[in-house]
Amino acid sequence: MPDPHAPDRPSTDRPAERGEIHGLPLDGETALVAAVDEGLALIAGMGEMPASVQALLNGDPSAATQAATVSWRRPEAPPEARSGFCALVPLAVLGRGRLTSIVFRRPGHPARYAFARRPVPLEAALQAIAEDAGPSAALVVDGIVEALLAGKPTARRLRAVAAMAQAVARPDGFVEVMGADEDGELFLQGWTADLVPGRARVLAIGAEPTLAELDSASFPREDLAGRSRGFAGAMTAAEKIDAAALQKVLFRSREGWRAITVYERCVRLEPRDVPAHARAVLPRLTAPTDVLARLKAAANRFDGRDTVSELKLPVRLGIDFALMVDGGGVLVSGWIVDCEEHVEAVHLKVGKTGVRIDEGWTRQPRPDVTRAFASDPLFAALDPGHHGHGFLAFAPRVAAHARDAAYLELTLASGPVYRPLPLTRATPRHVLQRLSSAVEPRSAVAAQVVERQLGPLVQTLERRPASGRVMGEAGGFDGAASTALVIGVDEGAAQVGVLLSLLALEPETRALPIVVAVREEWFDEVSAEVRRLADFYRLSLRLVRAEGAQDVCDAIEAGVRASSAEHLLLMCAHVLPRGPGWLPRLERAYRARGGRCLVSPTLLFEDDSIRWAGTMLEGEGTGRGLSDRLVGYPRAAVAEADPIEVTAGTVECCILPRAAFESVEGFTRGYLGIAEKRLDLALKLRLGGTPSVWVPEVEMICADETSEGAAGPAVASWHGLVRKVDRWAFDRRWSLAVANMRS
Secondary structure (H helix, E strand, C coil), rough: CCCCCCCCCCCHHHHHHCCHHCCCCCCCCEEHHHHHHHEEEEEECCCCCCCCEEEEEEEEEEECCCCEEEEECCCCCHHHHHEEEEEEEEEEHHHCCCCCCCCCCCCCCCCEEEEEECCCCHHHHEEEEEEHHHHHHHHHHHHHHHCCCCCCHHHHHHHHHHHHHHHHHHEEEEEEEECCCCCCCCEEEEEEEECCEEEEEEEEEEECCCEEEEEEEEEECCHHHCEEEEEEEEECCCCCCCCCCEEEEEEEEECEEEEEEEEEEEEEECHCCCCCCHHHHHCCCCCCCCHHHHHHHHCCCCCCCCCCCCCCCEEEEEEEEEEEEEECEEEEEEEEEECCCCCCEEEEEEECCEEECCCCCCEECHHHHHHHHHHCHHHHHCCCCCCCEEEEEEECCCHHHHHHHEEEEECCEEEEEECCCCEEECHHHHHHHHHCCCCCCCCCHHHHHHHHHHHHHHHHHCCCCCCCEEEEEEECCCCCEEEEEEEEEECHHHHHHHHHHHHCCHHHHHCCCCEEEEEEHHHHHHHHHHHHHHHHHHHHHHHEEEEECCCCHHHHHHHHCCCCCCEEEEEEEEEECCCCCCHHHHHHHHCCCCCCCCEEEEEEECCCEECCEEEEEEEHHHCEEHHHHHHHCEHHHCCCCEEEECCCCCEEECCCCCCCCHHHCCCCCCCCHHHHHHHHHHHHHHCCCCCCCEEEEEEEEEEECCHHHHHHHHHHHHHHHHHHHHHHHHHHHHHHHHHCCCC
């Protein structure tokens, strides 16, 4: 049977009841033991110990550890019991062994102690120590607390510290006003007698005790008759303090532990109300300079108001729009007037995240702003010939939730001022549409906007591939066929209607299973016409809703996923055959290379001039780049030419192996148009071992995807920005690879 006085761990044996303890053992040979946590024991008995002493667990030199001790004098006790001690002993070296005794290697003779009884509850052991230490109890508790708080205390150690501190703490006032600001910092206001203004380490007692830091200042309270004074402070901790559960704040004064209790009728402030309350009390506060600076910062935090317009300085700020791009950050457009240069920095903040924007924003001319302030006496220093007040800034890596406040923070010598931002969620396309009327794509400003704002915005997007949902089938769709025709539809029923009619007239294409994948926003308009034509021509067709598709390339990718064919014939709905018999000629070139290539035809404009006749490497060294050959030439320029390998084909119309498409994970996300997106895919295929082949004799008619710019300057501006942004993104991804690519 195991020795009842030999616990393997103080925390694992059945603890003694509180009533079994009648003080500390006085014989100098036995001691009490209590568990602080899984790896630490509190041992107390009679004897004089240094502040740090080596302890041998079970008297074994191989199980040596260093213990922190606190001793006290017992003046009226016999000589062998003139000193009491308590020691905090780490148990890690014991492993799973049983602790039966302990030897302290103190100066002179080592002291060996057995344990008087089973492990006792920590609170009972602390009570016995406090009763034995008498007048020295507060100092003993302080010593134990300091040892427990060394390093990073565990939750159980903090509970032990809280129990010890509360056992000896005296009441010292109340918290009467309390509230956490937007950043989780806790503002406290009340009265106290012994709390010294400055920075102090405190214990916040709530559902669980928390080690915190309190910066406090004092102010006079006439209602306290000079015995106490008011205080206001900001309390923070490594983990957010639960203000609703806070019961008291424990601190160490010159004369021992004190407790400031949360008043039962405490006024609890909403986060937005905390800065205003702090501002109200700030002029009366007395504290060290660094503490006052922290409380001033708390008082000047954003509270939802526009404080820029309240300035007596010639500084004003306006917002045109602030767009939150999913996964990409915030794009803000506005203007700022600062004719005397009072503004030191501008930060954009959303909730707890933020970034400085004035170092990288793009300034834009805003003569309308100059005119608006020209007659205001406060802005007498405004230069009537200077109009660079507008700005456009992109802030990446800021996330927003419905409850997060978004705002601009202007740093002035007198402190920060704020301008709320009404955030609107938007897609990248919506962003460019908003900018297209304000930014001329051919201007120097547009280049800066792309380089600093729009390019990084697109690069940070985390868009998922479009998913395809099969919405219907016709003509007994053959899902097991080796070759399938996948058509991507970007908009409108007219284009796909003409294409399906022409395909139905070709015996070779009419026999193929056809997957028609339509962008989600156009599906309802297109689907009825597609079903009608499929039934009329008896086509083998599968209709797919491309959910999340941004363009025709995304729609094609959703269509590919809705098919299991080994060989894929990809087409955009805006591409039409110029004549019959085109598919067998493409297939002949495809089979000639073992079905391990991407084969594309010649693409023509509607006037029969060349739109695409192969993308090739041109130039040398750093000037090397990709160029579409013979664009604008008459179709006769390539008459009777043989199929040749090109640097990149076009997926607007091509045949390629499914395995190659899947090996490069389809189209790259991060482009707004399809020109660079399709080129990017062809280059990925080339690097993955799938070359591109151009078949000149096969001709397809294809309108330029940007031709709708003729509909108006706004649309043309939109496409111009798209081309600039996509070219920037493409160059960032491919310029080095292209420079080192072999022809």
